[in-house]
Amino acid sequence: NAGVTQTPKFQVLKTGQSMTLQCAQDMNHEYMSWYRQDPGMGLRLIHYSVGAGITDQGEVPNGYNVSRSTTEDFPLRLLSAAPSQTSVYFCASSYGPPKGSGANVLTFGAGSRLTVL
Amino acid sequence: KQEVTQIPAALSVPEGENLVLNCSFTDSAIYNLQWFRQDPGKGLTSLLLIQSSQREQTSGRLNASLDKSSGRSTLYIAASQPGDSATYLCAVREGNKLVFGAGTILRVKS
Numbered sequence: 001n002a003g004v005t006q007t008p009k010f011q012v013l014k015t016g017q018s019m020t021l022q023c024a025q026d027m028n029h030e031y032m033s034w035y036r037q038d039p040g041m042g043l044r045l046i047h048y049s050v051g052a053g054i055t056d057q058g059e060v061p062n063g064y065n066v067s068r069s070t071t072e073d074f075p076l077r078l079l080s081a082a083p084s085q086t087s088v089y090f091c092a093s094s095y096g097p098p099k100g101s102g103a104n105v106l107t108f109g110a111g112s113r114l115t116v117l
Numbered sequence: 118k119q120e121v122t123q124i125p126a127a128l129s130v131p132e133g134e135n136l137v138l139n140c141s142f143t144d145s146a147i148y149n150l151q152w153f154r155q156d157p158g159k160g161l162t163s164l165l166l167i168q169s170s171q172r173e174q175t176s177g178r179l180n181a182s183l184d185k186s187s188g189r190s191t192l193y194i195a196a197s198q199p200g201d202s203a204t205y206l207c208a209v210r211e212g213n214k215l216v217f218g219a220g221t222i223l224r225v226k227s
Contacts, residue, residue, distance in 0.1 A: 004160075031213075033214070035217075040126070040219050041219055042121070042123075042206060042217040042218050042219040042220055043161075043206070043208075043215075043217040044217070045214045045215070045216075048213060048214060050213060056213070058214060059214075059216075090160055090161070092160075092161075097212075097213040097214075098210060098213070098214070098215050105163045105166070106161070106163065106215070108160030108161045108162075109160050110158070110159055110160050111158070111159070111160055
């Protein structure tokens with residue numbers, strides 16, 4: 001049981017480049033989400049999904065796209081990277097929306113550190 | 118819009134001290150509040166969950182309280198140890214998402 005796996009762990013991009021951060025979970029979780037963490041600002045929700053084929057915007061969705069073609073995978077795409085997207089990105093999943101109890105406690109990946117020059 | 122604030126931003130204490138971390142939120146109509154721990158370079162681990170109808174939860178040396186009417190929660194750590202050094206974050210549930218505070222960086226010196 002690998003839990004939530006994020007790749008890559010580190011990435012450096014130039015302004016304007018595009019890339020995809022991968023997130024995969026093997027726990028049959030319906031709910032998956034992407035957060036970014038910046039110093040002094042905590043975690044902010046980018047996009048989330050309550051099941052395959054369903055996605056919704058979080059607090060800071062601009063500049064990012066997501067898709068959920070399978071239950072296991074929830075990739076985050078940066079369309080045209082900007083220095084403001086330099087951050088640490090976390091993927092998290094749970095069986096249902098994060099109610100915090102039992103199976104709905106969020107499981108986090110180890111993070112992907114992105115630098116945009 | 119729900120906003121979550123954590124005070125202090127950083128805290129350094131000697132081993133063995135009891136300590137309190139604070140979390141406040143602007144909208145008292147919350148479903149629940151959670152405390153997480155984050156170690157450097159790692160993801161978050163859930164520590165305690167308090168439902169909106171509860172006043173406190175305990176797990177080992179950790180005790181979390183919730184006062185919805187004043188929009189506050191505290192995390193009490195008893196007899197702190199160097200292994201408690203980490204960033205502690207609180208989060209409140211808003212619909213299908215969690216709203217996080219910026220965290221308190223705790224350092225326990227041996």
